[in-house]
Amino acid sequence: xxxxxxxxxxxxGVLLGLLLLATxxxxxxxxxxxxxxxxxxxxxxxxxxxxxxxxxxxxxxYSREHAGAPLKNWLVFEIIGVLIGAFLSxxxxxxxxVVTERGARVTxxxxxxxxxxxxxxxxxxxxxxxxxxxxxxLSGMAVMATGGILTMLAIFAGAYAFAYFxxxxxx
Amino acid sequence: MGPLxxxxxSENLNYILALFIGIAFGAILEQAxxxxxxxxxxxxxxxxxxxxxVFFTAGIVAMVGVMTLDHxxxxxxxxxxxxxxxxxxxxxxxxxxxxxxxxxGYCPGTSFCAAAIGKLDALALIGGALVGxxxxxxxxxxxxxxxxAAYLGSPRMYQTLGISQNLFAFVMVIxxxxxxxxxxxxxxxxxxxxxxxxxxxxxxxxxxVGGLVLALSAFSFTDRKAELxxxxxxxxxxxxxxxxxxxxxxxxxxxxxxxxxxxxxIDFRAETEIARERLPKSYAFTVENLFEQEPSRLLRLxxxxxxxxxNDELTERRMxxxxxxxxxxxxxILDGGLQNFRRQILNFQPVRPPQDMYEQFTYRFRTKARRxxxxxxxxxxxxxxxxxxxxxxxxGC
Numbered sequence: 001x002x003x004x005x006x007x008x009x010x011x012x013g014v015l016l017g018l019l020l021l022a023t024x025x026x027x028x029x030x031x032x033x034x035x036x037x038x039x040x041x042x043x044x045x046x047x048x049x050x051x052x053x054x055x056x057x058x059x060x061x062y063s064r065e066h067a068g069a070p071l072k073n074w075l076v077f078e079i080i081g082v083l084i085g086a087f088l089s090x091x092x093x094x095x096x097x098v099v100t101e102r103g104a105r106v107t108x109x110x111x112x113x114x115x116x117x118x119x120x121x122x123x124x125x126x127x128x129x130x131x132x133x134x135x136x137x138l139s140g141m142a143v144m145a146t147g148g149i150l151t152m153l154a155i156f157a158g159a160y161a162f163a164y165f166x167x168x169x170x171x
Numbered sequence: 172m173g174p175l176x177x178x179x180x181s182e183n184l185n186y187i188l189a190l191f192i193g194i195a196f197g198a199i200l201e202q203a204x205x206x207x208x209x210x211x212x213x214x215x216x217x218x219x220x221x222x223x224x225v226f227f228t229a230g231i232v233a234m235v236g237v238m239t240l241d242h243x244x245x246x247x248x249x250x251x252x253x254x255x256x257x258x259x260x261x262x263x264x265x266x267x268x269x270x271x272x273x274x275x276g277y278c279p280g281t282s283f284c285a286a287a288i289g290k291l292d293a294l295a296l297i298g299g300a301l302v303g304x305x306x307x308x309x310x311x312x313x314x315x316x317x318x319x320a321a322y323l324g325s326p327r328m329y330q331t332l333g334i335s336q337n338l339f340a341f342v343m344v345i346x347x348x349x350x351x352x353x354x355x356x357x358x359x360x361x362x363x364x365x366x367x368x369x370x371x372x373x374x375x376x377x378x379x380v381g382g383l384v385l386a387l388s389a390f391s392f393t394d395r396k397a398e399l400x401x402x403x404x405x406x407x408x409x410x411x412x413x414x415x416x417x418x419x420x421x422x423x424x425x426x427x428x429x430x431x432x433x434x435x436x437i438d439f440r441a442e443t444e445i446a447r448e449r450l451p452k453s454y455a456f457t458v459e460n461l462f463e464q465e466p467s468r469l470l471r472l473x474x475x476x477x478x479x480x481x482n483d484e485l486t487e488r489r490m491x492x493x494x495x496x497x498x499x500x501x502x503x504i505l506d507g508g509l510q511n512f513r514r515q516i517l518n519f520q521p522v523r524p525p526q527d528m529y530e531q532f533t534y535r536f537r538t539k540a541r542r543x544x545x546x547x548x549x550x551x552x553x554x555x556x557x558x559x560x561x562x563x564x565x566x567g568c
Contacts, residue, residue: 009221010351010378012203013228019195020229021236025245027185028174029252031196033280034300041304058311077186081193082280083287088194089201090288098289101208101276112295115208118275119282119296121267123303126279128264128318130254133278136261138226140254142233144327144339147256151265158269163215166273170212 005093020142027074030139033082034126035075038062043070075135103170114169129154172464173246197284206285208276208292215273217361220354227347234340235388242392244497247464256331258321275299335397340389348382396462399496403489414491415503417478419515420533422505423540426451426547433474439481439490440509450480451547461493470499477502484508516540 006012020031042062046053053059066073090096102111126132129151131140137155140148176185203225204210213219240246272278275296277285282300285293307314323331329339359365403409425434436453438445445455460466470477479487479494479502487504494502505512519541525531 006204006221007199007202008374009203009224010228010381012199013225014232014381016196016199016203016225016229017232017236019192019199020233021240023192024233024237024251025173025175025240026180026188027176027192028250031192031280033278033283034304037279037297037300038304041301041308044301045305045308056308056311057315058308072186074185074189077189078193078196079283081190081195082197082200082283083193084190085194085197085199086201086206086284086287087197089198090206093202095201095206095288098291100291101285102292103209108291111292115275115277115292115295116299116302118271118273118277119299119301120303120306121271121299122275122279122296123300123305124307124314125264125267125269125271125303126300127304127307128260128314129268130257130260130264132268132280133226134280136254136265138230138233139252141230141343142237143248143251143253144234144237144329144336145254145256146323146326146328146331147261148254149328150256150258150261151254151268154262154265155269155272158266159215159272160269161266162270163212163273167216169274170209170276171216171218 017142020139024139024142029074030135030142031078032075032131032135032139033079034122034132035135036073036079037123038127039066039070039073039076046070103168106169111169114166172244172467173240174250174464178465196280197287200281200284201288205281206288206290206293208285208290211278211281212273212276217357220358223354224351227350231340231344231347231385231389234343235385235392238336238340238394239388239392242395244395244462247462249463253325253327255325256323257319258323260318260320263317336394337390337392341386344382344386344389348386395497399493400458402496403492406485409485409488409492412488412492412495414488414495416506417503418506419512420536420540422478422512423516423544424536427540427543434476434478435469435472437470437477437479437490439479439486444482448548449551451544451551453480453551458490458493461490461497461499467497467499470494470502475501478505479503480505480509480512482509484511517544 024030042053042059045059062070087096100108100111102108106114122132126136129136130147131137131151133152133155136148137152141152176182180188200206204221205225210219210221214222237246237248237251241248268278275282277293277296279297279300282293282296286297311318327336329336332339425431426436434452436450437456438450438453439456439458442455445453454469456466461470477494477499479490481487481490484504484507487508491502491504507515516537519537521534525534
């Protein structure tokens with residue numbers, strides 16, 4: 001296992017923690033990811049099915065809580081940044097490569113399907129949890145929000161509880 | 172005082188900042204190895220604890236950092252987004268996400284990182300997540316009951332547990348450090364590596380020292396608000412605390428003097444009481460306001476003299492002690508409180524004929540003030556009270 005090609009995890013953690021702190025200090029909010037996915041979904045529905053978006057409750061509530069176009073959203077800009085930052089980091093480290101990463105015992109096809117299913121679960125779960133690992137768990141922990149910390153515990157508890165059943169995918 | 176958005180940094184600049192914050196976020200995640208699903212899920216099979224280390228280090232650093240900023244009055248926690256707590260939704264959503272994690276191999280943030288460096292499985296996960304949100308949106312009537320059940324407001328974990336902020340932070344830091352130690356042992360076992368040498372390399376020393384600093388900080392940066400509020404319950408301390416006192420005559424004179432724009436009266440009475448008798452040059456204030464970003468800016472205005480008033484002098488002193496401990500400049504209190512001011516000025520009745528020149532002048536002045544100030548109060552009645560608008564960011568992840 002070659003660990004040296006990645007940053008020391010504690011150093012990365014401190015940097016990430018300081019970034020999160022700076023973000024909270026400057027903007028009054030933490031980091032996030034699933035919110036951007038939600039914005040993109042809402043924007044898609046609003047442009048394809050205009051009438052539906054106007055009548056269905058979810059979209060009504062979304063537009064009541066978010067002024068302006070769904071894509072003009074803090075997290076959408078942040079995620080565009082994430083894509084750029086990760087790309088640059090991968091470029092510098094020589095890790096840019098089109099590949100399907102999978103466990104030794106599964107085919108690429110299985111891996112892609114399971115990733116897609118995992119994504120669906122993340123989509124639903126992050127709506128219920130009002131945030132994902134970034135927005136609920138990490139940012140929630142930074143401000144000691146009860147809701148965020150509960151979600152964090154539930155994510156890890158769920159992952160450990162179900163890990164055994166899906167071990168074939170990974171080991 | 173933070174947060175800088177929206178008062179010091181405009182909404183549009185904030186979007187540009189979001190882009191740069193995202194770049195740093197993506198680069199750190201990628202450098203930490205979060206662009207690999209096998210590394211990420213290693214946490215759940217015990218062969219790679221990178222996620223645990225990065226995640227909890229970041230969590231405790233940011234948590235202690237937020238406490239520190241709060242302690243020094245640099246961050247108004249009333250304006251910071253605190254994730255709301257919907258009990259069942261939070262737990263069930265978390266479990267669903269946990270399942271998604273072991274099946275999908277990424278979480279949303281890391282999937283973006285991985286997709287950016289060419290991982291097709293990450294792209295599939297993002298596609299799935301879009302579909303998942305769509306399913307949630309379309310099935311919203313089904314989910315809504317659960318989604319909105321057991322709403323507990325936006326409490327913070329230490330409040331929920333009923334312990335002090337410091338104790339909670341300290342426990343979290345210790346838990347994280349313990350988890351790091353256990354993780355190293357498990358990782359070696361699972362990967363069948365020989366037990367590591369126990370040498371004190373500079374990196375390990377730095378780690379332990381950093382952990383101790385965090386643990387100590389967690390204890391020393393107290394919740395200043397709670398601390399100050401309990402401090403001023405000690406009457407003896409409050410009475411002996413040096414505070415500049417303004418006499419009722421000077422106060423009356425400066426209220427009447429139209430040229431005097433230096434004085435601002437900070438009125439700590441109840442709002443209903445203020446509404447009945449609004450003093451000239453005054454602002455309605457509460458003890459909460461002293462700790463808040465927008466309102467407290469008023470007290471820092473250059474060259475202004477803040478005279479704290481309340482019905483009794485002890486309340487004035489309490490507020491002045493808090494203000495001075497918080498570092499607000501130029502704070503004075505009104506001698507004897509408004510009770511005294513009413514007795515000596517507004518309802519002035521000479522008890523005896525003036526004994527000397529000084530008393531004669533004082534009497535003459537007070538007689539005039541008794542007439543003029545109620546008139547000023549009447550004129551001031553229409554003035555709009557300073558309302559502090561809270562612009563808390565409401566949009567979560």
